[in-house]
Amino acid sequence: METISINTSHGGIQGVYRHDSAECRCPMTFAVFTPPQAADGPCPVLYYLSGLTCTHQNVMDKGEYRRAAAEHGVLIVCPDTSPRGNGIANDEAYDMGQGAGFYLDATADPWAKHFRMYSYVTRELPQLIEPNFFADMTRQSIFGHSMGGHGALTIALKNPDTYRSVSAFAPIVNPISVPWGQKAFPAYLGEDRALWRQHDAAALIEDGHRVEEILVDQGDKDQFLTEQLQPEALEAACTNAGIDLTLNMRPGYDHSYFFISTFMEDHIAWHAQRLKA
Numbered sequence: 001m002e003t004i005s006i007n008t009s010h011g012g013i014q015g016v017y018r019h020d021s022a023e024c025r026c027p028m029t030f031a032v033f034t035p036p037q038a039a040d041g042p043c044p045v046l047y048y049l050s051g052l053t054c055t056h057q058n059v060m061d062k063g064e065y066r067r068a069a070a071e072h073g074v075l076i077v078c079p080d081t082s083p084r085g086n087g088i089a090n091d092e093a094y095d096m097g098q099g100a101g102f103y104l105d106a107t108a109d110p111w112a113k114h115f116r117m118y119s120y121v122t123r124e125l126p127q128l129i130e131p132n133f134f135a136d137m138t139r140q141s142i143f144g145h146s147m148g149g150h151g152a153l154t155i156a157l158k159n160p161d162t163y164r165s166v167s168a169f170a171p172i173v174n175p176i177s178v179p180w181g182q183k184a185f186p187a188y189l190g191e192d193r194a195l196w197r198q199h200d201a202a203a204l205i206e207d208g209h210r211v212e213e214i215l216v217d218q219g220d221k222d223q224f225l226t227e228q229l230q231p232e233a234l235e236a237a238c239t240n241a242g243i244d245l246t247l248n249m250r251p252g253y254d255h256s257y258f259f260i261s262t263f264m265e266d267h268i269a270w271h272a273q274r275l276k277a
């Protein structure tokens with residue numbers, strides 16, 4: 001693991017690191033904020049998964065998570081959204097290929113060789129965090145934005161014993177029913193719709209996967225709300241399954257980091273409460 005940059009912030013350390021990923025078969029960059037409490041012992045870990053077009057850097061620059069992370073003593077880990085590089089499959093569109101990994105393991109060519117973000121986030125990255133940071137791996141939670149909200153929800157639903165809590169900003173909750181997923185899933189996963197359902201939060205819940213509770217914040221002026229996000233699909237699935245969903249509709253907010261940063265501290269406090277329980 002190589003250190004790209006280190007900056008002291010809010011009494012902790014904002015670092016950017018790179019390593020050769022065995023899953024993605026390329027160098028992967030990620031950001032970690034280590035809070036000041038790490039000096040006294042291992043801290044719980046909160047993964048933030050970003051949305052389409054993002055790297056580790058968008059949330060680091062615009063997400064405003066450090067003050068709350070330092071207050072609550074939570075380590076924040078921000079991976080990239082896909083493998084990247086010249087020899088790696090890509091697409092000119094912003095919602096396919098590099099920057100659009102959808103947190104799944106692709107099974108169809110040309111994506112299958114490198115696009116393994118599910119295994120990267122759930123297995124390889126934690127194995128790298130554990131020995132290199134002051135992390136208490138018995139206390140992990142996950143959240144994310146848009147495509148990263150989809151990643152957080154699906155990963156938590158599939159691994160309820162690994163993540164203590166899950167939340168999302170403006171998540172894609174039912175990708176198999178909206179254009180983003182209907183474009184990406186056949187490309188990455190082929191025509192096997194049973195496989196698509198394993199990467200769809202609403203479908204996973206319908207198929208019996210469970211978490212105790214979910215926190216979602218959603219702007220009502222989000223430009224993707226009606227076509228791509230449709231939080232009512234998650235609401236219906238949670239109601240039927242008895243999952244305690246808090247869906248906060250936020251008047252006036254759009255899809256951007258102006259929205260995310262406004263509610264970032266609420267989400268970190270919510271996770272911190274559950275990580276310390």
Ligand SMILES: N[C@@H](CCC(=O)N[C@@H](CS)C(=O)NCC(=O)O)C(=O)O
Nearest residue numbers: 051052053054058094146147256257
């Ligand atoms: N570039 C896309 C929008 C993609 C987009 O909004 N991406 C969100 C995540 S889904 C994001 O966080 N973008 C990066 C940023 O705002 O810094 C478009 O032209 O419609």
